[in-house]
Amino acid sequence: QRNVMEFLLINHPLDCPICDQGGECELQDTAMAYGRSVSRFVEGKRVVADEDLGPLIATDMTRCIQCTRCVRFMTEIAGSVELGGIGRGEHLQIGTYIGKSIESELGGNIIDVCPVGALTNKPFRFRARAWELIARESIAYHDALGSNLYLHTRRGEVLRTVPRDNEAINESWLSDRDRYSYQGLVAEDRATVPMLRQNGELVAVSWEAAISAVATELKRYSGEQIAALVAPMATTEEGYLLARILRALGSERIDHRLRSTDFSDAAGGVAFEMPLAAIEQAPVVLLIGSNPRLDQPLLGHRLRKAVLHGARVLAINPVDFDFHFTLAGKAIVAPHLLVDELLALANALAIDAN
Structure with missing residues (x-):
């Protein structure tokens, strides 16, 4: 173990005092537990140019230990071949081949799987140290899955969002939409304290005063x-x-239906009557007017796993959406003909059933 750690640290720079990963770095913890206090390596360390992976992921590729976790995540989990290794041995470099940004809706997870500070959260960069943050349990607010997450706060301000393990829902992953949308919580015109209208103007008051005023009004x-x-x-x-x-x-x-005008189907059955994780074992899945990669990224991840397990996924959509798995069949239908297409499908299924 000591020799392996010595090999891993041969080219790794001593950036711990300035690295965002400091305090939550796997390599740092492992080196402290199993590493040597001295190194027999006297040659110069290699220097690698940083990759531009877009506005969300910061790179310091000189810190990379070539574990290829990020490459394997993008290929095997996200289903998007956007990262790879170029070169061999000491000259191996992780990159995007043609110099483009990460486009996967799950790309931010490579920050979490990276064991060192080679890939870090760019909006969070140099904002705070890990030990200064307080983790608040929360859930994602941009989909109906309820993905579990932690809001990391300091002095009452949310500084970053990270996934919270829940195998039944989001496993260990988080969509980029939920990972980075916390930045919208801070705005100059956002109401951060209760306010009551007095003499025609809104005046900040305490929570006790606001709750008392609401209770008084409701009693009327x-x-x-x-x-x-x-x-x-x-x-x-x-x-x-x-x-x-x-x-x-x-x-x-x-x-909760703020924009609906027709409630005639309010007595219908529950739309999704199975555990989310069970969709991975479904033999056939039919998508109707759905783009999982955009609408429900983590549900799209589950669908991809189902396809890898042998499921057949079919789609009836108004647009030829880009899927990260192979469809067994698809029909592109104009929006005004979608109901007719579904009726024809229902009739065909009824005939086959008889």
């Missing part, structure tokens, strides 16, 4: 006069708590 009305709308991005738990408050007030009027 009966339950039949009260309704509530919950944001679609709210968690199931938040929706449940709001429903409990309304029921305590004598109201059952709560909804």
